[in-house]
Amino acid sequence: MTSTQNIIIGIDAGTSVIKAVAFDLAGQQIATASVRNKYATGDDGSATQSLAQTWTDCASALRGLGEKVADLAARTAAIAVTGQGDGTWLVGRGNAPVTDAWLWLDARAASTVTRLAGGTSNRARFEATGTGLNTCQQGAQLAHMDKVAPDLLDRAETALHCKDWLYLNLTGIRATDPSEASFTFGNFRTRQYDSVVIDALGLERRRNLLPEIIDGTEVSHPLTAEAAKACGLLAGTPVCLGYVDMVMTALGAGVRSSGRNAACSTIGSTGVHMRAKAVADVHLNSEGTGYVIALPIPGIVTQVQTNMGSTINIDWILEIASYLMADAGKTVSHADLIARIDGWFAESKPGSVLYHPYISEAGERGPFVNANARAGFTGLSTRHGFPDLVRSVVEGLGLATRDCYAAMGAMPEELRITGGATRSLGLRRSLSSAVNAPIRQSRREETGAAGVAMMAAVAVGVYATMDDCIADWVTPLLGEPEVPDTAEAARFDRLFSAYTDVRQAMAPAWDKLATAATPGA
Numbered sequence: 001m002t003s004t005q006n007i008i009i010g011i012d013a014g015t016s017v018i019k020a021v022a023f024d025l026a027g028q029q030i031a032t033a034s035v036r037n038k039y040a041t042g043d044d045g046s047a048t049q050s051l052a053q054t055w056t057d058c059a060s061a062l063r064g065l066g067e068k069v070a071d072l073a074a075r076t077a078a079i080a081v082t083g084q085g086d087g088t089w090l091v092g093r094g095n096a097p098v099t100d101a102w103l104w105l106d107a108r109a110a111s112t113v114t115r116l117a118g119g120t121s122n123r124a125r126f127e128a129t130g131t132g133l134n135t136c137q138q139g140a141q142l143a144h145m146d147k148v149a150p151d152l153l154d155r156a157e158t159a160l161h162c163k164d165w166l167y168l169n170l171t172g173i174r175a176t177d178p179s180e181a182s183f184t185f186g187n188f189r190t191r192q193y194d195s196v197v198i199d200a201l202g203l204e205r206r207r208n209l210l211p212e213i214i215d216g217t218e219v220s221h222p223l224t225a226e227a228a229k230a231c232g233l234l235a236g237t238p239v240c241l242g243y244v245d246m247v248m249t250a251l252g253a254g255v256r257s258s259g260r261n262a263a264c265s266t267i268g269s270t271g272v273h274m275r276a277k278a279v280a281d282v283h284l285n286s287e288g289t290g291y292v293i294a295l296p297i298p299g300i301v302t303q304v305q306t307n308m309g310s311t312i313n314i315d316w317i318l319e320i321a322s323y324l325m326a327d328a329g330k331t332v333s334h335a336d337l338i339a340r341i342d343g344w345f346a347e348s349k350p351g352s353v354l355y356h357p358y359i360s361e362a363g364e365r366g367p368f369v370n371a372n373a374r375a376g377f378t379g380l381s382t383r384h385g386f387p388d389l390v391r392s393v394v395e396g397l398g399l400a401t402r403d404c405y406a407a408m409g410a411m412p413e414e415l416r417i418t419g420g421a422t423r424s425l426g427l428r429r430s431l432s433s434a435v436n437a438p439i440r441q442s443r444r445e446e447t448g449a450a451g452v453a454m455m456a457a458v459a460v461g462v463y464a465t466m467d468d469c470i471a472d473w474v475t476p477l478l479g480e481p482e483v484p485d486t487a488e489a490a491r492f493d494r495l496f497s498a499y500t501d502v503r504q505a506m507a508p509a510w511d512k513l514a515t516a517a518t519p520g521a
Contacts, residue, residue: 004074010081011061011449012452015103017037018034018058019033020033020064021065021449023453027450029444031065033063033065035064039105041105047102047105054166063232077460078456079240080459081452082163084162085244085246086104087104090156091158091168092156105361107363108135109140110135116200121196124196125196130291131292138185139203142201142206160176161244163241167221176213179247180243183294185198185201188293189279191294221239222236240456245448246272246291246302247274247296250274251447252442252450253444253447255274255275265419266447267419267427267431268419273307273401273405274302275409285367289369291303295466296455307364308358308363308366309375314341318338344387344390345424352379354396356373356400358375377392395492401434411436414439414440416441417431418442432484433484433488433491433492434492441478441482444477450473454473
């Protein structure tokens with residue numbers, strides 16, 4: 001690294017957007033460029049994405065960044081890449097895609113998950129990975145493919161994740177990172193593959209599909225000449241493979257600071273709730289749900305519960321409002337409706353309407369796994385209007401957050417939050433009251449890209465340790481604590497008791513509704 005190389009590029013290939021973000025070596029964000037992601041969904045529960053298009057869009061985002069930052073190619077000290085987790089990105093001969101990627105949103109493996117979860121080896125698999133089995137995961141998807149479409153796996157040479165696919169295109173190296181490897185096919189204690197897990201998934205004969213595991217804070221590979229030409233960067237620039245986007249976002253948002261572990265929730269399309277812990281402190285619940293995902297810090301992992309749908313619940317109710325207004329001849333933008341949320345929240349009265357935010361077609365994965373789970377309101381009467389529905393949806397996200405932390409042990413003493421939705425005062429107050437703890441909002445704009453760029457900063461020697469990097473990149477951007485209102489916290493205690501009662505009672509009804517919706521059932 002030369003004195004003129006003073007920029008690190010973080011790539012965050014999310015479900016909705018692929019972003020390329022430039023940071024200086026002290027963590028200040030310089031510029032960002034993005035390209036909307038594209039994926040297709042089907043009535044069979046499929047959610048797929050073109051591998052070739054994803055690489056094209058990534059390269060486009062990097063070229064767009066070059067248009068915003070003078071001399072970006074010459075000034076870039078390193079590139080780091082993270083991306084959406086889970087899913088299955090198969091490559092074959094000549095690194096060509098075998099088929100479109102199965103995303104984490106894909107629900108086709110539901111029957112295989114049910115079969116594997118009922119097997120005698122599933123608890124041993126959970127004890128090793130710390131991760132509950134669900135339709136999102138590559139292990140379940142590969143097992144399902146092996147049963148219904150074995151020809152796909154016969155033609156594949158390696159099973160990658162999104163960020164791994166981009167790393168392959170950037171460097172020519174097939175690899176994955178310790179986080180996805182250990183929570184899918186391995187052991188979170190060793191950060192290596194585990195034969196007990198692979199056997200429990202019935203994938204012994206497909207083990208050859210699993211790539212080498214590399215840690216991006218220790219190992220990098222040079223940008224190839226072909227990739228450099230496509231991206232507008234210099235061949236030979238070090239490229240670091242990041243951990244999965246969930247922990248990169250949490251790292252950038254403050255799941256650890258001042259050498260201490262903390263809790264962090266990302267309120268985005270999904271709700272991701274994490275607690276950083278030493279390996280010895282991990283609490284594995286009896287239900288066998290959640291994730292344990294390694295951080296790029298020796299001996300430290302995150303214990304994770306994720307809601308399948310978070311802000312997509314808000315999008316859903318606002319889309320209904322938009323439809324009704326358009327039907328009446330009054331067009332309104334989604335942004336205009338978003339701006340009204342806190343106003344509607346203030347117009348409503350704190351009451352006893354519950355909303356369970358299971359709006360995703362894939363059901364729920366945290367803190368319980370049920371592909372048939374669906375959203376619903378409880379407690380409505382004629383006195384409730386649209387503002388009350390909006391409030392209950394927002395408060396439902398707070399209750400779902402509490403449900404997730406309860407599955408990991410005691411409530412956090414302080415919660416760090418990130419995600420665009422946390423700009424809403426009503427949502428922040430709901431989150432704080434639900435967990436009855438102060439919250440601190442990260443002022444970092446692009447937490448995922450920052451988290452992975454921090455790995456590169458350590459890899460190329462800007463910082464000796466990740467904690468040193470956190471002190472500059474993360475801690476100064478944490479906002480002041482927002483303390484919960486005592487009366488509201490007490491109300492949420494009462495709501496939460498009813499919330500868990502209702503969701504537990506609804507499971508048989510969800511199964512019946514799923515059967516009723518199945519053709520020929």
